[in-house]
Amino acid sequence: xxxxxxxxxxxxxxxxxxxxxxxxxxxxxxxxxxxxxxxxxxxxxxxxxxxxxxxxxxxxxxxxxxxxxxxxxxxxxxxxxxxxxxxxxxxxxxxxxxxxxxxxxxxxxxxxxxxxxxxxxxxxxxxxxxxxxxxxxxxxxxxxxxxxxxxxxxxxxxxxxxxxxxxxxxxxxxxxxxxxxxxxxxxxxxxxxxxxxxxxxxxxxxxxxxxxxxxxxxxxxxxxxxxxxxxxxxxxxxxxxxxxxxxxxxxxxxxxxxxxxxxxxxxxxxxxxxxxxxxxxxxxxxxxxxxxxxxxxxxxxxxxxxxxxxxxxxxxxxxxxxxxxxxxxxxxxxxxxxxxxxxxxxxxxxxxxxxxxxxxxxxxxxxxxxxxxxxxxxxxxxxxxxxxxxxxxxxxxxxxxxxxxxxxxxxxxxxxxxxxxxxxx
Ligand code: PLP
Numbered sequence: 001x002x003x004x005x006x007x008x009x010x011x012x013x014x015x016x017x018x019x020x021x022x023x024x025x026x027x028x029x030x031x032x033x034x035x036x037x038x039x040x041x042x043x044x045x046x047x048x049x050x051x052x053x054x055x056x057x058x059x060x061x062x063x064x065x066x067x068x069x070x071x072x073x074x075x076x077x078x079x080x081x082x083x084x085x086x087x088x089x090x091x092x093x094x095x096x097x098x099x100x101x102x103x104x105x106x107x108x109x110x111x112x113x114x115x116x117x118x119x120x121x122x123x124x125x126x127x128x129x130x131x132x133x134x135x136x137x138x139x140x141x142x143x144x145x146x147x148x149x150x151x152x153x154x155x156x157x158x159x160x161x162x163x164x165x166x167x168x169x170x171x172x173x174x175x176x177x178x179x180x181x182x183x184x185x186x187x188x189x190x191x192x193x194x195x196x197x198x199x200x201x202x203x204x205x206x207x208x209x210x211x212x213x214x215x216x217x218x219x220x221x222x223x224x225x226x227x228x229x230x231x232x233x234x235x236x237x238x239x240x241x242x243x244x245x246x247x248x249x250x251x252x253x254x255x256x257x258x259x260x261x262x263x264x265x266x267x268x269x270x271x272x273x274x275x276x277x278x279x280x281x282x283x284x285x286x287x288x289x290x291x292x293x294x295x296x297x298x299x300x301x302x303x304x305x306x307x308x309x310x311x312x313x314x315x316x317x318x319x320x321x322x323x324x325x326x327x328x329x330x331x332x333x334x335x336x337x338x339x340x341x342x343x344x345x346x347x348x349x350x351x352x353x354x355x356x357x358x359x360x361x362x363x364x365x366x367x368x369x370x371x372x373x374x375x376x377x378x379x380x381x382x383x384x385x386x387x388x389x390x391x392x393x394x395x396x397x398x399x400x401x402x403x404x405x406x407x408x409x410x411x412x413x414x415x416x417x418x419x420x421x422x423x424x425x
Contacts, residue, residue: 008117034157040391044375048385059412064201064267066349068322071315074266074308090298093291094283095122095275099306103275104308110233111244113258115383118280121287122297122305126231126274127153132286133257133276134161134291137225141343142192145224147178149352149392151201158195166191167393172343172354176203177211179329180218194219196245197229199236202392202399203352204345206240206328209248216249226256231274232348234265234316237324240346254279264349265316266308273297273305288402323349326402326409333413334400337420349403352389356396357386371395380420384412 044062051058081087099119107113123129137198140162146154148167155165168186198207219226228245236242246253261274276286330351334342339357358368364381368374375388389397402409
């Protein structure tokens with residue numbers, strides 16, 4: 001699969017341009033919001049957790065969060081911050097100055113990118129950083145190249161900002177990595193941006209330094225903005241290494257927004273702290289937007305994040321060791337199932353398995369027509385929650401997170417195998 005056949009989610013929304021149709025007077029939800037697809041990953045997670053609450057022993061491979069608790073020293077910093085009246089008040093919309101300083105230091109330590117705090121905005125998770133970056137940089141009709149399989153929030157956030165996501169597909173034959181030739185085929189006179197993420201969600205793909213160099217130089221040659229999503233920077237395994245695009249290609253830095261946060265690296269998804277690093281004029285624009293939308297991120301969560309990013313990487317390293325072990329178990333067990341092809345991912349905490357070999361077969365007395373149907377059957381019949389490839393723009397695949405306990409992981413994949421090996425039901 002290459003750059004052909006663009007398929008877009010949220011395609012009903014036309015980036016703020018009128019469709020010419022008369023408005024429906026009974027309409028309650030705006031066209032813009034009605035065109036949004038629900039976050040499939042969160043929807044599956046919610047359904048699985050609801051089933052769990054009714055007492056069913058569902059094993060959840062759907063969630064995008066580490067199963068580890070937030071490190072104790074981070075929680076302690078938050079507890080102390082609660083007692084400090086300074087944190088009971090509004091603070092600067094763009095983030096606590098001490099946190100911005102610490103993010104600048106942490107970024108230099110972890111990726112080698114030297115930035116000034118004036119190039120940083122602290123946001124409600126990486127998601128808000130992405131929404132604000134798209135809003136600050138896109139005009140109606142701008143095309144954004146989006147390597148697929150993609151994380152489902154990207155096309156929705158691009159569409160809301162008036163942009164048009166242009167997916168560029170890569171499959172397991174290239175380790176789900178797009179090439180410059182693929183990108184070039186998708187580039188038009190309207191292309192203004194590339195979204196780049198390594199390690200990537202949902203595939204766990206990690207691009208080599210050389211590949212990033214080629215892609216970064218290509219973006220510079222086309223004068224494109226690059227969103228470099230670095231949420232999974234610390235989740236890389238084996239010989240794979242994380243590289244930050246603006247470090248590999250310094251010429252890209254002036255048109256690059258780095259997005260990162262504490263959710264994955266520090267097991268803090270619920271604290272909702274992320275950030276963007278961009279040229280100061282873009283940060284000023286994003287901060288103005290944020291000052292009207294949400295104001296400052298919760299001060300207590302910022303204080304916790306300050307402890308997280310200023311601390312050492314012990315907790316991250318322990319998590320990575322456990323995740324690496326689970327990654328290998330999951331790949332091995334999935335590949336033992338007839339009809340499943342699961343490449344070994346180099347990063348993040350997901351496997352992206354092809355189930356094309358299962359489509360058209362029977363399982364549990366039911367026909368498996370699509371990966372979406374398979375995901376539904378697995379949840380209802382085998383009590384296992386997975387996310388179908390449809391959510392990421394590529395039907396025929398399942399995403400499974402291995403951020404769960406070793407015992408649950410083995411039991412969950414065994415359930416999948418038992419279900420698929422029993423055509424009759
Ligand atoms: N980017 C990627 C690739 C992600 O997978 C996620 C979360 O799943 C985010 C950004 C946003 O993270 P958060 O908003 O939880 O900080």
